Amino acid sequence: MIVLLVLIMILTDLLLVKWLKRSFLEPVRNLNVAMGKIRDGNLEYVLPTGEDGEIGQMYQNYEDMRLRLKESADEKLENDKHDRELISNIAHDLKTPITSVKGYAEGLLDGVANTPEKQEKYVRTIYNKACDMNNLINELTLYSKIDNNKIPYNFQKINVHDYFGDCVDEIGMDLESRGIQLNYSNLVAQDTIIIADPEQLKRVINNIISNSVKYMDKAHGTIDVRILDEQDSIRVEIEDNGRGIAQRDLPNIFDRFFRADSSRNSAQGGSGIGLSIVKKIIEDHGGYIWATSREGVGTCMHFVLRKYRESA
Template sequence: MKLRTKLIITFLILILGPVMFTALAFFGISRYQMKTIKKLYGVESASYETLSNTPAMLNRITKETYTGMEKKAESDPEAFEDDSYLQSVNLELEARYSYLVIRIGDAYTYVGSDDATRQELLDALPDYGTHDSKQDVGTYVGGDLQALVKQMDFELSDGTEASAFIVTSISSMLPEVESMFVDSVLVLVLILIFTSLILTAWIYKSIVTPIHHLQVATKKITDGNLDFEMPVGGDDEIGELCTDFEEMRRRLKESAEEKLESERRNKELISNISHDLKTPITAVKGYVEGIMDGVADTPEKQEKYIRTIYNKANDMERLINELTFYSKIDTNRIPYTFEKINVNAYFADCVEELSLELEEQNIELAYFNYVDEDVQVIADAEQIKRVINNIISNSIKYIDKPKGYINIRVKDVGDFIQVEIEDNGKGIATKDLPLIFNRFYRTDASRNSSKGGSGIGLSIVKKIIEDHGGKVWATSKEHTGTVMYFVLRKYQEVPVT
């Protein structure tokens, strides 16, 4: 859920939630209080309107007493001169926050309250006959009195006019009604607190917790620690930020690991090149000293020494060229000069050059060409020759038979020409075969080995062939030999329409 959606939901819950729950609570509380009022005061069919209207409510709670007084006035009007009867009626009215006043003629014969405003109230009571006794609706008396007066006029048996008044204080609210409003306010406060706590916890979990994780993660990265995992966030904006942060951390870690690995490989390369340069340099120095000291005292020995020095110089040049070319690979700055090359002529020249070198090393070279005379490829002649020389050099290093051989086969395979270079060396183990084109990988890791090599020759082969739009692979059988394959796309004329 998006953060914007969460905030909208939070706003709606804060507005609608308390209103809805308070309405439900008010409904429940008021229903309970109305039942209580009915039970205590005998008020029938109390409604929300009467509960909220104090005069109407107070008018109804004395209705039963008023009706009883009317019946008494009709049957026994002299009872209103009986103090015991009046006292009982007044006690009943006191339970309803009211009291009784009796006026016979012009004199007040009974007043059920000794309130300080008693005389002021008596002066404000209406005269006989000013109220319709058939209705039990009270008359409001304002000012400081704030009272509801219900008047009942009747005559004694001797014809004396008399009035009975039920006086109810409007300033006081029924405790049940007051309790209802207090409870409603209390429930509203509790609902607001409860809703706020829930929403705060929700927002805290959605916003503050992920931000805390981001702070901790940022501190770890600042300290150089990338070995941790950022907790997965939700599907909101902050969750997406956490996900992006974790992706950034992962890439930073990979970059750091690649940098360390690159540094390790560069050190290994320098070590390999240094080791492999030391051997021919030592040999060159030895043969030069032999010439200087007169050890090569015959023309044959001198020629042998000079040829050996020349060959060792070539080995050093090859190693330096590999190192130079490797730096170009690392920066993707290999200089290619693509041109149309006739396959038959090109590979015939390559084999002719190789045959002289291999003959000196007692290695038999066989060449088989199965491609038509006019087949051409688009390639860089110098770089393809580097590919062939690197593969041949690698094969020579690992030929362990008294009589070595290398077969070169060029085949037509549809849209491609396929070159196969086979040797009878010691072969490559199955577990090593998928790794031989990786940089710095050497099946013989011992630097005491006589094989030498920088470990980048076949990786250069792979890079060049892939840049030509081809691919390279190998098959091998231990103690039997290895076959290296690479393919180049044939040049085909585009027909003119």
């Protein structure tokens, strides 16, 4: 009898230990492993759910905590990516005026600007380019202050004639010194207004023109700038007679870091971000942009911006 009683007690003990192990020790051990993963930065480790009671609640708390941490880690990664993109955008756009300043300063130093008029023109261009750089640097300072790094637009009413007239004057001078002819036609009414950020629109035009210059392969280069009337919108076309873009590459040229094979293999440097900036700015203005091109013949960039109407 006693033996039987002892046997029953041992058996109950064993069962109790097993139950304790299964119900408490194992879940606590699992939780410990999971916490260790979090400590080591692994936010992907999921605990099996389906446990009841206190243990189930503990698992659920772990899972909630893991998801919250993962969310903020992902957000941080995304923000870091934005920061890097913005810095590389600005570095990219700073290169253009710096190259011009260098070129014109050299022109002054080695006597290419040999008349007082030319010298004044060169100095004025250096001044304008320095202003562009100053604006970009101000922008960089602004970006760093702004959460989630949206481009801080400064939209205003712009008269299309005045704005593009001034732009073309400035660019024309720059192109002339590189032996490229600039033709300009503006077919919209004198009083046409658009809502745009003048600085950002300038970035768009500069980026497009700098591609036309960079990928020019003709002895007599030309760039045509046309502003067309499309009832509710204006359409800007910038066409060059450069080397053109293969049809298969055309759909990708606005993607970040995309460069056509012919460009990657050529001597011209670049990172393939110019047109992605252009597209973002145009779309942030509520417009759209596309390109047409024929290899060996030339490329045309088209973008459309809505007109401003007093009653609208």
